[in-house]
Amino acid sequence: xxxxxxxxxxxxxxxxxxxxxxxxxxxxxxxxxxxxxxxxxxxxxxxxxxxxxxxxxxxxxxxxxxxxxxxxxxxxxxxxxxxxxxxxxxxxxxxxxxxxxxxxxxxxx
Numbered sequence: 001x002x003x004x005x006x007x008x009x010x011x012x013x014x015x016x017x018x019x020x021x022x023x024x025x026x027x028x029x030x031x032x033x034x035x036x037x038x039x040x041x042x043x044x045x046x047x048x049x050x051x052x053x054x055x056x057x058x059x060x061x062x063x064x065x066x067x068x069x070x071x072x073x074x075x076x077x078x079x080x081x082x083x084x085x086x087x088x089x090x091x092x093x094x095x096x097x098x099x100x101x102x103x104x105x106x107x108x109x
Contacts, residue, residue, distance in 0.1 A: 086092075
């Protein structure tokens with residue numbers, strides 16, 4: 001019974017040793033390949049090119065001026081059209097607001 005355990009132990013140790021040697025060999029070859037290769041070269045990004053204003057820039061809102069409101073192009077439309085526009089069939093942009101929920105007043109002690 002002891003001989004069987006010794007054989008099993010020796011076989012498992014031999015397998016473990018072989019796996020360890022194989023791992024160390026692969027690590028060594030990898031490090032050698034990295035050291036033998038060319039040094040890393042880093043690419044430097046260039047700043048974006050400044051182009052001339054095109055026709056698409058005309059649709060942008062105007063720039064804000066200090067002390068004043070920022071003008072917008074086109075002008076914003078109201079969320080709720082007036083009564084005349086509603087009579088003509090204009091739909092509101094937003095659904096009607098829900099009614100406020102109120103709770104009974106708090107009783108004082």
